[in-house]
Each structure stands twice: as C-alpha cells, then as structure tokens.
Amino acid sequence: MTAVEGEVEETDPGDLEVITNAIKQVGINAGSTLVGVAAADAFNEYVPEGHRPADFLPGAQSVVVCASLGPTNAAWHSPNRRLMEITGYDFRENVSSIVVAEYIEQTHGYLAMQAPALPTSGQQPPLSMMLSAVLAGLGTRSIAANIILNPTYGxxxxxxxxxxxxxxxxxxxxxxxxxxxxxVRMYEMEGKTPCMAVCPADEGGCLDATIEDGQITSSFFDRERCSTRAMNFGIRGHIKQVEILTGIDDADERRELIYSDDFRRNMSSIGRYKESVSQCFECMRVCPVGRYRRKLK
Ligand code: SF4
Ligand code: SF4
Known part of the structure; x- marks a missing residue:
C-alpha cells in the first residue's frame, strides 16, 4: 500500500491490523521489548497545541511507541547501589523508533519520523513519551515520580x-x-506504600499519596526536588557546574573543579551518554510491579 499525496486510502480493518502488527514486529526485531500504537488525535484531549504529534508532522495519524527495559536483571540486583548510575543505557528504544520510521517510509510510502522527546527548555518535552506510552496501552502513571508502569515489566x-x-x-x-x-495492603497497615516509604515527602523526600478502596485519591510528587537527586549528570549537571565555575575567582580552585570526577562524568554523559540519565532508582527498586521477572538463576 503506497500513499499518493492528497489521496485518502481506505484499508480493510483486518488488513490494517495485520500491517500494524508487522510494523510492531519491526520495532521488536530492532530491540524493543514491547511496541504499542496511539492515534495521533488522542493527544488532543490531554495536551495543548505545540505538544501534539501533528505539530511536528502535519497530517500525523499515528504514534508508534517503542518500549525497552533499561537495566538488566543483574544490574537491579547489584549490591553496589550506584552501579545503575554509572552504566549507561543502550537506548534501544530510540534505535527501534528510527528503524520503525524508516520502515514505514520505505515500505509503505508514508511520512514517518522520530518523535522529539527531550525537553529543549525547562522540563516539558516537545512530545511526552509518558503520555504516548499511556495512550498506546503500554502502562499507567504511578505514584513514584509519575513513572509509567507496565503491568508485566514495571x-x-x-x-x-x-x-x-x-x-x-x-x-x-x-x-x-x-x-x-x-x-495497598502496606498502605492500609502503615499509611504508606514502598515508594512513599523510601522517598517520603514529609521527611525530605519527594512522594506522597492517599489511597482509598485500592485507588489513588491524591498524589504529590516534588519534581524539582527529585531532579536534584536523580539528574545530577548530563546537561543539568553540566549547567550547574558551569554556574559554579563562573563564580570562582581563584584559578587553582577552578582547575580543581574542571578536573574533578564529577566534571568528567558530566562531560562523558553529554558527549557519549555513557552515564545513566537517571541517578536514582530507589522508588523503582522497591516497586513490586514486574519485580518477579528480575529473579533469574
Ligand atoms: S527517583 Fe529517587 S528522588 Fe526521585 S522520587 Fe524516586 S526515590 Fe525519590
Ligand atoms: S511501589 Fe510501585 S506500585 Fe507500589 S505504590 Fe509505589 S509506584 Fe505504585
């Protein structure tokens, strides 16, 4: 099936499903663990103009969402809590999404592109991957930093x-x-869930919530505080260090900072994304969703 500009093609729903599944399989073959699809206009209900698929690709119809696991089971079990900070991810999901986009263009003749997911200013991404994942049926938002949890993989x-x-x-x-x-059982007994217990908002942490009848009735996430703990390397960390540098008059002190391990790690993470994007996994480490899958021989 090839699109001719200005021509609307109707495809039999059964055929469309077969084609959709084939495209998902391309994403899985390229390294994704799961691939889901969201309708482009489904975003309209949740985000303002400027953050919808059609703002980046006029005429957008679909968003193909690629999901990968990140750290391996062994990494989650490492007795060194910092291991996952200093081992970079492989960004399989990114590779997979560009492979899918190329496949759609080359095989089906429609326009396709990688979605812009990294914030260019502040914390708001051009297109939210969290919303994309929810709309594509890959998970739902959690109490823990609003992280999207997949029912099988967490x-x-x-x-x-x-x-x-x-x-x-x-x-x-x-x-x-x-x-x-x-x-829910823990909350009923102790007034907190595992993620709230490791990062309680009222004791200097970032998370709080109330649960009634097994459902979240309110939740609080201190994103700014979390980002000072979870995102100290990479672009944010580098900006912080440049700010510090500009305030140092003494040349020896400046040199000490420039040659410090932290400065090196920031440059490494910016240049090669060697360091992990996130430096805190504690709320996810205690989360039971998908944890049973991390038990191997
Ligand atoms: S990532 Fe770390 S700092 Fe952020 S909410 Fe989770 S436990 Fe708290
Ligand atoms: S530990 Fe996981 S499942 Fe439990 S409340 Fe926190 S985020 Fe939700």
Missing amino acids: LMFFAAAITTMRLTPDHQLEENVCPARSC
Missing part, C-alpha cells in the same frame, strides 16, 4: 515514531497498574 523506557500512516491503535489499559495489591 519500569520501561520509551521512544516513539510519528507517522502520517493510519494504523490500528491500541486501547489504553483499563486498570491502573499502581498501586499494586501488596502496596
């Missing part, structure tokens, strides 16, 4: 391709993944 990492090709969209999950049943 924490995942997302990238997406936007395309003018109409595909069969997935449904959003009907049930919230968070809070897990064991978290």
